[in-house]
Amino acid sequence: MGDFVRLADVAGPPTELLFGDWYPALRASELRVGKMTTATLLGIPVLLGRRSDGRVFAMRDLCPHRGIPLSAGWFDGETVQCKYHGWRFEPCGGQCVEIPSLTAEQREGLDPTKIYAAAFPCEERDGYAWVYVPAAGAGRVVSNLPVVPELPKFSARYKSAHLVAELPCNVDHGIIGLMDPAHGPFVHQAWWWRSKASIHEKTKHFEPLEDRENNGRNAGFRMSAHAPSGNSAPYKLLGVYGEPITTTIDFVLPNRRLETIRCGAKWFSSLTTITPVTASTCRIDVVAAWNVFYWVPFVTSIATFFGARFVRQDQETMIEQAQGLRSNPSLMLIDDADKPAKWYFALKQARLKGTGEHPLSGPVVLRWRS
Ligand code: FES
Ligand SMILES: [Fe+2]
Missing domain, CATH: 2.102.10.10 (Rieske [2Fe-2S] iron-sulphur domain)
Incomplete structure (x- = not known):
């Protein structure tokens, strides 16, 4: 499934878009x-x-x-x-x-x-x-642009890989799918990742990321540095280095998720963006860089293979979801597992209205099972 589906034919309803920001168009x-x-x-x-x-x-x-x-x-x-x-x-x-x-x-x-x-x-x-x-009618844009997004790298030598997939849903569904912890054990089951049976309760700490100088243009929130989930095999692999592992995940408007994993001098970082192609379709791009397992032959091909499978699982799920979304049903966001999605919608509205308001007034603890 996926390759032969014309996204325009299955796409769900449109949404409002955030103009006035950087988006990745294609591979240079x-x-x-x-x-x-x-x-x-x-x-x-x-x-x-x-x-x-x-x-x-x-x-x-x-x-x-x-x-x-x-x-x-x-x-x-x-x-x-x-x-x-x-x-x-x-x-x-x-x-x-x-x-x-x-x-x-x-x-x-x-x-x-x-x-x-x-x-x-x-x-x-x-x-x-x-x-x-730029926003329509913004004229020629030359000054006061936000910084061009970039993946952080923590050493001179590293490997990198990228992935892309088109999604038949509007950018909001792409983004909340990206930050949704509860789908992991169901959509991304695999022996090398995690299984339904490994679901357990998690406690995660979040903090607001404000962008006061720019009235919240690139505001977001951070899942504070924490020891990563014990039921994810790739994180277990890092354990071989015998140093504490921490991971930080940021979401910032309009569409970026940045994950950084550090383990002593070893690191992995990824930047995932959901870019609106039209008001009702979007595209996911993932670029990752790492200096972990630098010596493993074909490490980039291996990472790309597993990453592509991961992204394909999301894509197939969203193609199915789009069938339901076409009838524009009312939807639910429940409890802590969907709280980041609520924050995203609040941040987006604040940016559209220019209020500069942030849904988090300080650190927040969320609990869910995944
Ligand atoms: S349409 Fe006349 S030059 Fe382009
Ligand atoms: Fe996913």
Whole structure:
């Protein structure tokens, strides 16, 4: 299941989206000089590419003259040229540099360089092309941008891997699925991970992550540093190092889960993002880095294999869930296991309304069985 399902055909209801932030569009390795690639972010068609100087760029895939997608035209490594009337644009800022139909005299009255196609800030981090998606009507965005998200690394040498899967649900279901502890023993059963029989009571400490300088734009919450769950095999593996293991999991708006596991000088970190493709579909991207078991041959392939299986289990579950969500049922969030989901919805509303309010006034203890 999964590969042959067209997400648009099974997608559930839409949701409101958080504009004005960075989202990963695609793997930067897909961007080659002289080639144009397209992606959809928050319902916006985006054209991406790489200039001959190596810099990546993202533009709205739409010619400001008469609306044809710019991706239908040409890119020579320096400028993007529209297929329809040949206007040329500098892709990093969107500035028009040529309108071929203008006579020399006309060019005196109409300066092409005063015209801009919409270009979005675009940066390469951890192998992704991150795109800043502004709010509609925000104009040209150049200053006061939030920091580009990045996976923390704690040593010079490390290995890394990434995974991607499309999800047929809106970003809210993707995100609350990400932070939901109670599905683990059911969806992710496997001998190497955990089984239903291993369910036991857990106590987790949370604290608010405020982003006061930015009125809560990237606010979130942290599952405070703790010894990881004893019923997860990968954590048991780290036990061979004989040092205390701690894990910290942060969620920050709009869509990021960051997990860091430290065991002496050994570390593992992962950044998972749920990116709205449209208002009713999303994509999960996971990038991980580690210096654990550095010496094991094929460690990256092994990690990717198990990680892909894990993500596929979530994806298959969400494809099934989407069938139910299509009839827009009312849903329940119960008790402590669903509390992080409630916090997410409260943080999202606070950001949409600009209130800067945080649902946690201080540290909180949650208990559940998983
Ligand atoms: S529509 Fe692009 S140049 Fe006319
Ligand atoms: Fe999951």
